[in-house]
Amino acid sequence: MAERLFTSVIWLSTALVVAMLLWILGDLAYQGMPHLSLNFLLSEPMSAGRSGGIGPILVSTLLIIAVTLLSALPLGLAAAIWLAEFTNRGSAVGNGVRLCLDVLAGIPSIVFGLFGNAFFSIFLGLGFSILSGGLTLACMILPVFIRTCEIGVSSVNDAWRKGAAALGMTRSAAVWHILLPAASPAIVAGLILGIGRATAETAALIFTSGYVDRMPGSLLDSGRALAVHIYDLSMNVTGGDPAAHASALVLLVLIMLLNLLAQGLSDRWLQRRLSV
Amino acid sequence: MSKRNSLFQWNLDRLVVPPLAVAALICVAILLLVLAFLVYEASPVLVDGGWRVFLSDTGWYPLEGLFGLIPMLWASLVLMLGAVIIAAPIGLACAIFIKFYAPASLNKVFRLILSLLAGMPSVVLGLWGLTELVPLIAKWQPPGASLFAAILVLALMVLPTVALTSASALSAVREDLLAGAAALGIGRKAQVLGLVLPAARYGIWSGILLAMARAIGETMVVLMVAGNVVQYPHGLFEPVRALTANIALEMAYATDNHRAGLFASGLMLTLIVLVLAWAASRIVGRNQHG
Amino acid sequence: MKGGLLILLATLSTVLLQPLHAADNRLVLTGSSTVAPLALEIGKRFEQQNPGTRIDVQTGGSSRGINDVRTGLANIGMVSRALKVSETDLTAHTIALDGIGIILHRSNPIEALSDGQIKAIYTGQIRNWHEVGGQDRPITVVNKAEGRSTLELFLQYFTLKSSQIKARVVIGDNQQGIKTVSGNFGAIGYVSIGTAEFEEQQGGAIKRLPMAGVEASIDQVRSGRFPLVRPLNLVVKGRASKLSQRFIDFAHSPEVHDIVEAQFFVPMEP
Numbered sequence: 001m002a003e004r005l006f007t008s009v010i011w012l013s014t015a016l017v018v019a020m021l022l023w024i025l026g027d028l029a030y031q032g033m034p035h036l037s038l039n040f041l042l043s044e045p046m047s048a049g050r051s052g053g054i055g056p057i058l059v060s061t062l063l064i065i066a067v068t069l070l071s072a073l074p075l076g077l078a079a080a081i082w083l084a085e086f087t088n089r090g091s092a093v094g095n096g097v098r099l100c101l102d103v104l105a106g107i108p109s110i111v112f113g114l115f116g117n118a119f120f121s122i123f124l125g126l127g128f129s130i131l132s133g134g135l136t137l138a139c140m141i142l143p144v145f146i147r148t149c150e151i152g153v154s155s156v157n158d159a160w161r162k163g164a165a166a167l168g169m170t171r172s173a174a175v176w177h178i179l180l181p182a183a184s185p186a187i188v189a190g191l192i193l194g195i196g197r198a199t200a201e202t203a204a205l206i207f208t209s210g211y212v213d214r215m216p217g218s219l220l221d222s223g224r225a226l227a228v229h230i231y232d233l234s235m236n237v238t239g240g241d242p243a244a245h246a247s248a249l250v251l252l253v254l255i256m257l258l259n260l261l262a263q264g265l266s267d268r269w270l271q272r273r274l275s276v
Numbered sequence: 277m278s279k280r281n282s283l284f285q286w287n288l289d290r291l292v293v294p295p296l297a298v299a300a301l302i303c304v305a306i307l308l309l310v311l312a313f314l315v316y317e318a319s320p321v322l323v324d325g326g327w328r329v330f331l332s333d334t335g336w337y338p339l340e341g342l343f344g345l346i347p348m349l350w351a352s353l354v355l356m357l358g359a360v361i362i363a364a365p366i367g368l369a370c371a372i373f374i375k376f377y378a379p380a381s382l383n384k385v386f387r388l389i390l391s392l393l394a395g396m397p398s399v400v401l402g403l404w405g406l407t408e409l410v411p412l413i414a415k416w417q418p419p420g421a422s423l424f425a426a427i428l429v430l431a432l433m434v435l436p437t438v439a440l441t442s443a444s445a446l447s448a449v450r451e452d453l454l455a456g457a458a459a460l461g462i463g464r465k466a467q468v469l470g471l472v473l474p475a476a477r478y479g480i481w482s483g484i485l486l487a488m489a490r491a492i493g494e495t496m497v498v499l500m501v502a503g504n505v506v507q508y509p510h511g512l513f514e515p516v517r518a519l520t521a522n523i524a525l526e527m528a529y530a531t532d533n534h535r536a537g538l539f540a541s542g543l544m545l546t547l548i549v550l551v552l553a554w555a556a557s558r559i560v561g562r563n564q565h566g
Numbered sequence: 567m568k569g570g571l572l573i574l575l576a577t578l579s580t581v582l583l584q585p586l587h588a589a590d591n592r593l594v595l596t597g598s599s600t601v602a603p604l605a606l607e608i609g610k611r612f613e614q615q616n617p618g619t620r621i622d623v624q625t626g627g628s629s630r631g632i633n634d635v636r637t638g639l640a641n642i643g644m645v646s647r648a649l650k651v652s653e654t655d656l657t658a659h660t661i662a663l664d665g666i667g668i669i670l671h672r673s674n675p676i677e678a679l680s681d682g683q684i685k686a687i688y689t690g691q692i693r694n695w696h697e698v699g700g701q702d703r704p705i706t707v708v709n710k711a712e713g714r715s716t717l718e719l720f721l722q723y724f725t726l727k728s729s730q731i732k733a734r735v736v737i738g739d740n741q742q743g744i745k746t747v748s749g750n751f752g753a754i755g756y757v758s759i760g761t762a763e764f765e766e767q768q769g770g771a772i773k774r775l776p777m778a779g780v781e782a783s784i785d786q787v788r789s790g791r792f793p794l795v796r797p798l799n800l801v802v803k804g805r806a807s808k809l810s811q812r813f814i815d816f817a818h819s820p821e822v823h824d825i826v827e828a829q830f831f832v833p834m835e836p
Contacts, residue, residue, distance in 0.1 A: 047607065047828055048603035048604075048606060048607055048829065049603075122639075128594075128622070128624055206625060206626070207626065210622070210624045211602060211606075211623055211624045211625050212622050212623060212624070213606070214620075222622055222624065232599075232602075232603070234741060235738070235739045235740075235741045235742055236599050236600070236602070236603065236739050236740070236741060237603050237741075237829075238740075238741070238758075238760065238761040238764050238765070238829070238830050239764055239765075239768065240741075
């Protein structure tokens with residue numbers, strides 16, 4: 001009996017989450033679908049975004065995400081590996097780093113925006129730019145990404161480490177050839193959470209990559225991210241609701257595609273080497 | 277198993293480890309930079325005990341020189357706790373579902389749904405909250421934009437964090453433990469509650485902590501659905517203003533001391549997260565190898 | 567393969583890191599998010615008519631606009647209010663007018679409120695709609711956040727202090743106000759008239775109230791009869807550069823009146 005109760009609680013919770021998502025998606029689709037078209041995806045915004053499309057904005061968004069992932073991934077993985085494999089359990093340094101990451105995770109996004117503006121845009125002289133926005137976002141997603149990867153790597157069965165040692169492999173080789181591939185599901189989870197955070201950010205990007213909705217010519221140009229565009233259309237521009245909802249739908253599809261890509265890449269590169 | 281033993285080969289490992297350590301230290305450096313920035317910008321009100329006004333002033337009316345922010349601090353804390361109290365159990369249930377109860381086909385679909393929710397921009401969630409949830413609540417208990425609305429939307433927002441990190445943690449539990457339990461005839465519920473959850477508790481608590489940090493740092497959602505009235509959170513359906521929403525609302529128009537005050541409130545939030553993180557690390561205990 | 571990838575990355579980064587245009591063909595505007603969409607569209611038309619120029623518009627609020635112009639981070643600041651006494655080192659050029667009007671939920675039977683009644687509602691002395699002849703329903707007062715020029719104008723007109731207002735919901739941008747009132751039968755708020763007029767035409771769940779007997783419409787703002795009006799300004803410090811001056815003149819000209827009206831503001835008569 002208790003078994004059945006438990007099972008139904010689990011299924012109910014899941015159903016609740018699905019229902020909420022369907023509600024949100026339904027609302028978006030209802031208001032946004034009429035506004036969607038191929039033209040919408042490719043052309044430039046006109047009349048403050050109410051007509052025309054989101055072409056340049058999509059390009060800016062993709063560039064920002066690229067900068068974020070290219071800077072956060074290597075840095076984050078390296079830090080996670082160090083924490084998981086090369087610090088002693090309970091070491092002060094390791095714990096100190098973990099504490100720093102937890103604190104970073106709790107800093108409000110608007111503070112990151114102001115920080116990014118002061119550090120990347122003004123101090124480093126990048127100005128309002130895609131680079132500035134991407135680097136700021138990288139700072140924001142590092143905590144989640146590192147934590148998830150760390151858990152993944154350190155949870156790998158100890159027997160594998162011992163096996164690697166028995167084979168005479170160096171620690172680094174063990175990490176590269178065995179632990180990372182084995183931890184790939186966790187790494188992907190971290191990536192997905194990171195991508196999600198990066199695409200969803202508004203407050204941080206307004207002050208760093210900016211408001212300009214022109215097609216960016218370089219990483220040093222200002223470019224409007226899709227989330228910023230959605231915010232402006234729904235909160236600031238009169239009559240921008242249909243375009244806002246359509247843009248939100250596009251953003252969700254983009255997120256899905258990125259997640260599938262992350263999953264696919266991990267399956268190909270990492271899992272394949274684990275042909276056990 | 278000690279990590280610094282005879283496996284620490286002299287050639288390759290010696291070359292590889294320092295860059296890794298540098299990577300970790302860069303993360304620390306970033307945090308220090310952000311903190312330095314906050315302190316610098318907040319300094320006008322922090323020196324000479326100017327910060328005392330934050331605790332003693334009645335009401336937040338910066339244009340009239342009143343900077344009492346305790347009500348907003350309480351609001352931020354209550355919002356965070358409320359969101360996590362709802363999101364943690366449900367998120368955990370979702371993770372258990374993915375790992376133990378879902379048929380293979382549903383598994384992938386549900387993971388997709390969770391990652392969609394994870395990637396939902398806060399502005400979209402906030403917009404949905406403002407146009408769909410708040411009017412519903414308003415019909416029942418005006419004004420609608422309230423603590424309740426914000427807790428619900430925040431919970432929805434941090435739920436994927438708990439679910440996905442917990443799912444990773446659950447997957448990492450040793451298969452042979454589960455096999456052993458099954459062989460002993462232990463039912464699924466007991467397996468999960470008695471065996472898997474404790475084994476995965478480090479990962480699960482990490483997820484919950486990340487969710488708490490995300491909830492207290494969230495700006496857009498609370499800005500749109502919490503009502504933004506500066507008062508103590510004395511009722512579930514009363515409007516409240518979180519410290520983050522306050523920064524967002526007023527930063528654009530704040531000058532001098534008002535602006536410094538806003539940065540000081542950002543600093544306060546960071547300190548709270550610091551305390552939370554430290555406390556959590558004390559409670560949960562150290563990481564376990566699989 | 568790996569070597570080729572590296573070379574590709576190197577070339578890409580040198581290409582992608584070249585900023586497009588030289589600084590003297592470029593204007594940076596920062597400031598009010600109310601003015602930003604307007605400035606953006608005017609900027610686009612200016613770029614079309616003056617090839618080779620770039621007008622970059624960023625937001626951040628009216629105070630940011632003022633600060634950035636003072637420190638030189640921006641060429642022109644966008645400010646959605648008149649300049650204050652402490653800001654006489656700057657010059658303001660008004661490019662449009664924006665009226666502020668009271669809105670109620672569409673289903674609210676009230677057709678008009680006197681200034682005294684509005685004041686009493688906002689200070690919490692009148693709490694229920696039936697006290698002013700409406701339904702038996704609590705009033706949800708929607709107010710703007712501190713420091714916003716709309717709030718300051720409102721306080722000025724009704725001779726109130728910010729601490730006297732007893733609000734139930736505080737909002738940031740205009741659209742948040744509209745969406746809040748649309749979702750609440752007993753709500754009262756104040757927003758830009760142009761926006762409200764548009765929403766009403768689109769079938770939105772709000773309606774405008776006249777102020778002091780004058781209908782809250784764009785026409786009445788244009789005719790000067792509507793009492794609550796704010797200027798949308800482009801501000802510069804000292805003498806504007808040639809490009810800045812050309813842009814400001816362009817923003818004043820009749821050529822952009824259609825853009826101003828498309829954003830539901832009232833263009834300035836030359």
